[in-house]
Amino acid sequence: MLTNKSKQVVKREMTLMEKAYLPAIFSGMFITFKHIFMKKATVRYPEQTRPFAPVYRGQHVLKIDEAGAERCTACGLCAVACPAEAITMVAAERQKGEEHLYREEKYASIYEINMLRCIFCGLCEEACPKEAIFLTDRIVPSSFERDEFIYGKDKLVETIAHPVDVTKRQTPAVLEFKKDKKHKHNLTFLDKVTKTFSRH
Amino acid sequence: MEPLLIKVIIVIVLFVITLLVALYATFAERKVSAIMQDRIGPNRAGPFGLLQPLADGVKMIMKEELIPALANKWLFIIGPCIALLTALMTGAVVPWGGPIKIGDQVITLQVADLNIGILYIFGVVSMGVYGIMIGGWASNNKFSLIGAIRASSQMISYEIAMGLAIIALVMTTGTLSLNEIVLQQDEGWANIVIQPLGFLIFIICAFAETNRAPFDLPECETELVGGYHTEYSSMKLGFYLFAEYINMFISSAVIVCFYFGGYNFPFQHELAELLGLSSNALSIIQTVFMFGKVFFFIFFFMWVRWTIPRFRYDQLMTLGWKVLLPLALANIFVTGLVMWGMGKI
Numbered sequence: 001m002l003t004n005k006s007k008q009v010v011k012r013e014m015t016l017m018e019k020a021y022l023p024a025i026f027s028g029m030f031i032t033f034k035h036i037f038m039k040k041a042t043v044r045y046p047e048q049t050r051p052f053a054p055v056y057r058g059q060h061v062l063k064i065d066e067a068g069a070e071r072c073t074a075c076g077l078c079a080v081a082c083p084a085e086a087i088t089m090v091a092a093e094r095q096k097g098e099e100h101l102y103r104e105e106k107y108a109s110i111y112e113i114n115m116l117r118c119i120f121c122g123l124c125e126e127a128c129p130k131e132a133i134f135l136t137d138r139i140v141p142s143s144f145e146r147d148e149f150i151y152g153k154d155k156l157v158e159t160i161a162h163p164v165d166v167t168k169r170q171t172p173a174v175l176e177f178k179k180d181k182k183h184k185h186n187l188t189f190l191d192k193v194t195k196t197f198s199r200h
Numbered sequence: 201m202e203p204l205l206i207k208v209i210i211v212i213v214l215f216v217i218t219l220l221v222a223l224y225a226t227f228a229e230r231k232v233s234a235i236m237q238d239r240i241g242p243n244r245a246g247p248f249g250l251l252q253p254l255a256d257g258v259k260m261i262m263k264e265e266l267i268p269a270l271a272n273k274w275l276f277i278i279g280p281c282i283a284l285l286t287a288l289m290t291g292a293v294v295p296w297g298g299p300i301k302i303g304d305q306v307i308t309l310q311v312a313d314l315n316i317g318i319l320y321i322f323g324v325v326s327m328g329v330y331g332i333m334i335g336g337w338a339s340n341n342k343f344s345l346i347g348a349i350r351a352s353s354q355m356i357s358y359e360i361a362m363g364l365a366i367i368a369l370v371m372t373t374g375t376l377s378l379n380e381i382v383l384q385q386d387e388g389w390a391n392i393v394i395q396p397l398g399f400l401i402f403i404i405c406a407f408a409e410t411n412r413a414p415f416d417l418p419e420c421e422t423e424l425v426g427g428y429h430t431e432y433s434s435m436k437l438g439f440y441l442f443a444e445y446i447n448m449f450i451s452s453a454v455i456v457c458f459y460f461g462g463y464n465f466p467f468q469h470e471l472a473e474l475l476g477l478s479s480n481a482l483s484i485i486q487t488v489f490m491f492g493k494v495f496f497f498i499f500f501f502m503w504v505r506w507t508i509p510r511f512r513y514d515q516l517m518t519l520g521w522k523v524l525l526p527l528a529l530a531n532i533f534v535t536g537l538v539m540w541g542m543g544k545i
Binding site: 025028029031032033035036038039040041042044 | 235236237238239240243503504506507508
């Protein structure tokens with residue numbers, strides 16, 4: 001027995017009280033009557049919404065820095081980390097005069113997440129060495145066409161006018177954890193390269 | 201006013217009230233089931249969802265009307281008509297309140313005070329089974345036919361126990377007129393005190409007669425798709441569903457008249473004397489009480505439906521023939537003995 005919930009089956013004749021059904025019916029009706037006064041489980045959806053967990057993992061955002069330049073350097077670690085292979089990107093070199101757009105010399109000219117493939121595990125966010133990608137508490141809206149679920153930079157990158165709050169997921173504790181190189185998944189590409197060289 | 205005109209007005213008012221009650225009984229059913237399952241129920245159409253029955257009705261009328269190719273077309277149409285007609289007819293003999301005096305005219309709040317009111321109710325109710333039987337047979341569908349056969353055998357079986365329960369009541373009251381029965385309960389006790397077993401048998405049979413849970417075998421979705429109305433769509437289906445709710449309303453009214461004093465309420469004459477009410481005002485309060493009692497029994501019907509699971513078919517038949525019928529016979533016998541002992545026969 002895995003639990004102690006199972007009951008021994010007794011096959012015996014019903015007593016007269018049980019055969020009369022009525023006591024059982026009345027006790028059943030008493031139970032349903034009690035439920036009239038109980039708290040209702042319904043969430044009246046458009047007016048009320050279920051509370052989200054503070055670390056809810058929804059639609060991604062590509063962060064920009066304080067000056068408004070994209071943080072992503074197209075290193076590809078998120079794409080490598082992604083178990084669902086939902087992320088693709090094309091890297092490009094920053095040209096002169098684009099310093100206000102991209103923070104570092106390399107950037108992602110195309111960055112796409114297939115929201116139908118994505119399982120919202122948050123590994124991309126963990127892999128990112130530049131604090132560029134975050135999952136947010138926004139829900140990916142439904143659509144009729146499959147290709148509309150491939151989100152490009154137009155939908156992913158935040159703007160200065162509409163910043164996306166990620167402070168719930170980017171807590172100091174998380175930052176501290178990401179610096180801890182003991183964990184293998186916290187190693188950046190650079191760390192791995194230096195480690196390989198130092199071993200030889 | 202012409203007595204005929206008054207009767208016509210009462211008929212129309214009763215017709216409208218019956219339909220309105222049935223309309224809102226569908227809504228109440230959904231609300232009652234919801235609150236008993238810790239839900240809220242329909243609350244979107246209008247304030248508190250009160251316009252929901254209208255939306256349902258419009259939906260019913262707007263739906264495509266299908267008559268199966270191999271169905272017997274005329275019987276298929278007549279079926280729901282009979283069901284609704286017989287359901288609406290039974291209300292005619294129920295007294296809804298005390299008499300109202302306007303000038304020297306006395307208006308009884310009853311369509312027809314038949315001296316054989318109980319027989320009339322039984323006659324019309326037993327015709328109701330034709331609506332189900334014809335509809336189920338004309339559909340040319342095995343599920344419909346099984347549902348219809350179940351319905352007719354169930355109604356016939358339970359009508360016997362119901363009739364015998366009423367015979368005991370007729371013995372104690374000595375009349376077949378509903379108005380008489382109600383008036384007698386004003387003078388003495390409510391009949392529930394005199395005939396508790398009869399009441400129990402009657403209400404169980406009333407559940408079976410109206411095809412309500414736990415005896416809703418004719419239309420059990422889990423076994424027979426929709427039972428006798430599987431092939432029905434649009435307003436013809438609406439007629440069947442409506443007939444069920446009207447039957448529930450009328451049988452609640454009949455139960456109230458037979459066993460719970462009809463429109464009377466305790467200490468009504470003392471109250472009228474105390475407050476100095478005229479007889480007309482008292483009649484109006486009586487009507488309010490009547491509807492209050494009826495609504496309680498409609499709620500009771502729903503309460504039972506959302507509590508008890510459905511009986512198995514053989515259990516249903518065993519209960520009807522082997523339990524209720526002997527009990528009803530014993531009830532008649534004991535009633536006779538007691539009345540003989542009290543020297544009333």
